[in-house]
Amino acid sequence: MSGSGYVRTIALTPPALGNNTADAQRLEQAVKKEFTTGFVHIPRALTADLPMRLRKWHWRAKVVLFKDRRSVVVVDLLDPEDAAPVLGAAVDIGTTRMVISLLDLETGETIGETGLDNPQADIGPDVLTRIHHAGTPAGREQLKRLAVSAVNDHLAQLCRDNQVTPDRVFLVAGAGNTAMTHLFAGLPAFGIIQEPYIPCTNIPDTLDAATLGLTIHPLAQVFLFPNIGSYFGGDLLAGILAADLDQKEHPCIMVDVGTNAEIVLGNKDWLMACAGAAGPALESGVSQMGMTAKPGVIDRVTVDPSTRDLIVHTIDDQPPVGICGSGMIDLAAALFVTGRIDIRGKLVPEACGDRLTDEDGIPTFELVPGSGSGTGRPIRLSQVDLNSLTSAKAAMYTILEVIVSQTAGLSFSDLDRFYVAGTFGSFINPASAITIGMLPDIPTDRFTVLGNTSLKGAQLVLTDPNAFDRVMAIRDTITYIELNVNQGFMNLFSGAKFYPHTDTSRFPSVKI
């Protein structure tokens, strides 16, 4: 057998009078030689054509394999001389955006990538509305069809753009949060949002693509990442996989800041995870001008060393139209180091000067005047926005402290790597996050921005046969910590609401 991924060229021992194993078991044995999994599953449709193919190809074949949690699955058997590419599609099933990447399963290389708005937003932009809509079989079917059709359409376009055809897509791996995974698979999701927060399933496992309505290879298989629970989804498991957290010698941490802040800590011997509502304040809900990343959005704010002026950078260098989460963190850090906000996170009139205005009684900092913005309206940060950010950064730090120090008994300096995942994380400047006391004060070279770890994890599952077993092992062994917001937590939280912290000895690198 040659190849290392899921596509292998095999040469079977031809049958003889002294070796009269049946065709199917002969193939099973050849596959078992390469995979330690106990069982090899050949779907009946394929078994029914096996004798003809094996004889036509003189007991050689290119096999496309995959896994489910019970077995190695033989997806299809191709002519060993078949030169057309064998493809897989990785899908990040995001609540707002979906990303599809097309892979050559033989080389492991990405052929193309495309992003699209999750069309389930037509039903409702938020997860709650969609879950309510999924309360009936027709609603579930509609939501599933919206997402699956969009994948079909965009995958077909991606194939056209790359001179390949969708019927050569044999494998799909999708990672999303628990709700998105359920809605993509057409499963009832009401339990996710009702106490005690019970998903329909935590292990959707490998499914027939045809069952979901994916118009790719007729025998194609789809793997949907498992969940740990209602609030710890397959996207996070994909992230752990992408960050190799489960294979680290020394403790590492991964933080994914989306709607929630999800944190995983551990190494090859243990993993623990927790999730907390820290995200909204950092995403579009944060302020009147807060928005997700797009052209014209301020994603970086720096301080001119000589003038102490604030310098804004926008995506694609377009005239500024708003500010995103990473821009907000930079801005808060810049305001703090320039003394424009104090250690309580309050705007300091003396330091702000004429940039400080009063809007309906609320002190407001004008970052960009209306004359300089792309909308004609000024881009501002009010004390209310700042307070939200302060709460959010304090929540993040407190959660990190609870899981790293109080739960795992480590200090922040024990963390070998600090991975920042998620769309928000792609833009974050660790130094700014440390300056405001949102992230712990460890050397900035220990921070690694991972980007779209849902997509990367899904790609890994398609190209590395060990990845499947790792996902299942991670799921089985990870300890989920329920964040207990008690008095102890609130005490820590109070200290973390200061800039960078009431205990400045924790942030030796932050100099004002």
Add this chain to the structure above:
Amino acid sequence: MSGSGYVRTIALTPPALGNNTADAQRLEQAVKKEFTTGFVHIPRALTADLPMRLRKWHWRAKVVLFKDRRSVVVVDLLDPEDAAPVLGAAVDIGTTRMVISLLDLETGETIGETGLDNPQADIGPDVLTRIHHAGTPAGREQLKRLAVSAVNDHLAQLCRDNQVTPDRVFLVAGAGNTAMTHLFAGLPAFGIIQEPYIPCTNIPDTLDAATLGLTIHPLAQVFLFPNIGSYFGGDLLAGILAADLDQKEHPCIMVDVGTNAEIVLGNKDWLMACAGAAGPALESGVSQMGMTAKPGVIDRVTVDPSTRDLIVHTIDDQPPVGICGSGMIDLAAALFVTGRIDIRGKLVPEACGDRLTDEDGIPTFELVPGSGSGTGRPIRLSQVDLNSLTSAKAAMYTILEVIVSQTAGLSFSDLDRFYVAGTFGSFINPASAITIGMLPDIPTDRFTVLGNTSLKGAQLVLTDPNAFDRVMAIRDTITYIELNVNQGFMNLFSGAKFYPHTDTSRFPSVKI
């Protein structure tokens, strides 16, 4: 959980904030408590309705389970108060006749049974013609549909007769020889009859009933017994199961005489099997009047102790129309003990008197005169018929000697039980078979006639969850002995062609 078979009433622990496992995994865990198999598989169609059912039934349910070789399968989840019977159907997929038995899976009891001619005989009465017909996809589909439709029709009638409905049939188990199993499943079978005799698959495993076209419960599962090879099929595995050969403390033997004589020897520690062409001479091919059992067929022949006359018994006490295999053995034994045939198996003119006639130069014994038969024609046994029987009985004894003495190194007296399986075996009189030297001279109370072991094995698989694992273990551990018809075999065969044997010390109980 209550129940011991595949139908169990379970009470799940209701979810709570501290116990928020997903519905599907909660069910998996409950099932795993009872079954040691590593994985529990819940089909997606069932998963999609799980949350509603579990809540409606307050976390209680009647579950219908089954196995495939990878997992325990959850077939359906019923209202715990559902009082309608949960049914299974066992099918003996015979080349000529099929038998369907309807079982209550909760009690394990047989509700009804029906027999039917295998409608594939429309294509060809013999296996060869059917396999050739199965050379095209359309031919395979036609053969599959013939058999499956017949099962659908007769099962529906069996259900009507017993005031139940086919949609309550959740499980089906079918046992047939290798060719019949392939044709029932719509699989190509050409390899079975072409050297080196390679089946398409030896393990059809558990399939969706819908895939085969069975019109029973939409999620029903079908288990087809695995084969050892082209000439040792699932019917034999079902027989080993029915005879409990794999659980015996002491060595036992099972002989199934059909078209071939198939023999299995062993106990809980080892099993060996061989097959030889001994059967045809004992079945309908044996003589001009030979036939399978039906009303009017002579199935027993005895000797009047005072007159030494031969007394015939017919099925249903109808006027005699022919003689079947068991009748033939009785007749040969009766002829031998009354001196009408000699130790070479030749008719003795002096002893036969006017019952001996000459038909075209061939000595022929008239058992029933034309005036006493149901057809108006005499029922006769010619020297040619007798010679065939002699060869057949010698072949049987020789095969038994080869496997028991030469291969296993046992003597016949070591055999704790001697099981006789198959339709032919149902009627056989062991004493007569010993008298002619066909079966070894062991106490007749060690012989047990098992009847339709294919059907019994299939019933066991439906009612005893251990049976599935036993079948797979038997398949994995059984040693198949290729009968090597060499000079040594021919020497043994020559001795066995005498009545009862050249070595009469082997048959101390046979007194002439």
